[in-house]
Amino acid sequence: MTDLEYVDFAQQFTLQTGIDLGNYKQEQIRKRLTLLYHKGSFHSIGNSDSLLFNSGFVQEITGQMTAHITEFYRNPEMWEYLQHSALPGLLRERASLNCWSAGCSTGEEAYTLAMILEEMGLETYSIVASDLNDCHLTKAKQGLYREKALGSLPSGLRLKYLRKFGTHYSVHRDMKKAVNFERQNLLHGPFESGFDLILCRNVMLYLTEEANHYLLLRLSSAMCPGGILVVGSRDSIPEPDRYELIKLNSFFFQKRERV
Structure with missing residues (x-):
């Protein structure tokens, strides 16, 4: 795909989906397009008209753009710190918690959080x-x-909150009731606010520097003073002060309290 073909593809993709590929690292999008091409998802890498009107293609490339490598209790040290340090600190000031799993993929992270809160x-x-x-x-x-x-x-x-169901494991119905799943583009549209805890892990690594700056401003504005932001092991926030954040460790940042 030439540079001109990529620009044409990105423009048409944005028109059809509302997703601005300019916010994503072009190198990674190109690699994913090439992978889908070799997989046989489409036949002409230079013909964006035929790509975008393929009923399954838009969903496939959107899936490739978003974090989809996930599992329950991923990065155990993060969950242990959350349960034994970050959450107890938050609960010293709060009787309840308003939490957001941003970029939740297939839900393992959100359900793990629900389990942790139940255990506490x-x-x-x-x-x-x-x-x-x-x-x-x-x-x-x-x-x-x-x-x-x-x-x-x-x-x-695992024993308490999951049930074996053939070759799969099913999340307990109480955990399903505890999590409200919704579609959202993190870079467009309004956010809810008043969150005490936001998990936004392994999202920023896909975005350009400018898009990350914008996302962090939006996440910070959605957090309560003293709230906690959790990022992924490959994410970085070089200047947390710009977003009213204090670095606690590699994964955890806390929004400054109002003076």
């Missing part, structure tokens, strides 16, 4: 989980996963 005995909390990909959200709402998705989930949590 928190009676009042809310979890919103959002993603750009409709297929991911459909799977998340089903709450049905293969064993490989269980990752490093402790056996106690």
